Amino acid sequence: MRQLIIKSMFTLHHIMEIHDSLGQAETLVQYLLALKAIGVETYDSFVTNGHSEYFGKHAHRVVSPPTHEALPIAQTSSREKLLEHLDLHSQGITSYLEVRILMALSASSDCFICRKHAGEEAQPPGGYLLTDAQYRVCHAPIMLGGAGTLIIESQRHFLDFAEMTDDEAAALGALLKRLYAALKQVTEAPRVYTMVTLDGGAPHFHLWLIPRPADATTRGIAFLASDHTCTEDEALAVVATLKQALSSP
Numbered sequence: 660m661r662q663l664i665i666k667s668m669f670t671l672h673h674i675m676e677i678h679d680s681l682g683q684a685e686t687l688v689q690y691l692l693a694l695k696a697i698g699v700e701t702y703d704s705f706v707t708n709g710h711s712e713y714f715g716k717h718a719h720r721v722v723s724p725p726t727h728e729a730l731p732i733a734q735t736s737s738r739e740k741l742l743e744h745l746d747l748h749s750q751g752i753t754s755y756l757e758v759r760i761l762m763a764l765s766a767s768s769d770c771f772i773c774r775k776h777a778g779e780e781a782q783p784p785g786g787y788l789l790t791d792a793q794y795r796v797c798h799a800p801i802m803l804g805g806a807g808t809l810i811i812e813s814q815r816h817f818l819d820f821a822e823m824t825d826d827e828a829a830a831l832g833a834l835l836k837r838l839y840a841a842l843k844q845v846t847e848a849p850r851v852y853t854m855v856t857l858d859g860g861a862p863h864f865h866l867w868l869i870p871r872p873a874d875a876t877t878r879g880i881a882f883l884a885s886d887h888t889c890t891e892d893e894a895l896a897v898v899a900t901l902k903q904a905l906s907s908p
């Protein structure tokens with residue numbers, strides 16, 4: 660338990676130590692594994708000034724200072740300067756690759772949703788409806804939900820609302836509003852239920868949106884507790900219509 664707490668509380672000092680000893684192209688994999696070992700789950704690097712943001716569990720976030728100042732275009736006039744800048748940019752591109760590798764490393768662990776995001780598990784019917792920086796939205800597996808049953812999955816691996824960043828919390832509210840409007844329009848369901856249990860396996864946030872049709876004979880918990888399925892064709896049809904509804908302003 661104590662080790663877990665230490666892991667989630669990495670500091671800029673930890674990151675810089677790893678960067679100094681392993682931060683070269685040849686030791687990229689060791690570098691990423693070392694970051695993962697101290698609890699870094701993902702990070703973003705910004706080409707504009709070279710600063711990076713590192714994310715761990717419980718919305719833990721560490722921001723590194725800029726590595727260079729944003730330089731005016733006039734300074735790229737010499738070949739030497741141009742090469743220097745290209746090198747900085749290639750570091751930015753490498754960082755993007757690093758993020759992907761880091762995600763792949765996490766995906767090979769024991770989390771079904773991370774493996775699904777990495778393409779290592781069967782993909783949802785019709786593919787993902789929406790993908791943004793914080794969330795992915797897809798139709799539920801046909802054996803687990805009626806037509807129009809959607810699942811919102813966080814991009815980052817974390818358990819529940821308490822572990823969200825402020826950005827993730829705000830984005831979820833806006834996403835729910837958008838999906839509710841589209842679901843009610845497309846399925847004509849008078850109610851859409853929301854369910855979060857996170858008791859099914861790996862602790863990776865996901866939220867169910869379950870349309871309750873007008874002709875359903877049960878309500879509330881009784882409706883949720885009954886079995887719901889749909890055919891592949893029904894799921895594909897509703898996904899195609901939802902994609903249209905979501906793309907129109």
Ligand SMILES: [Zn+2]
Nearest residue numbers: 770773816863
């Ligand atoms: Zn996960």
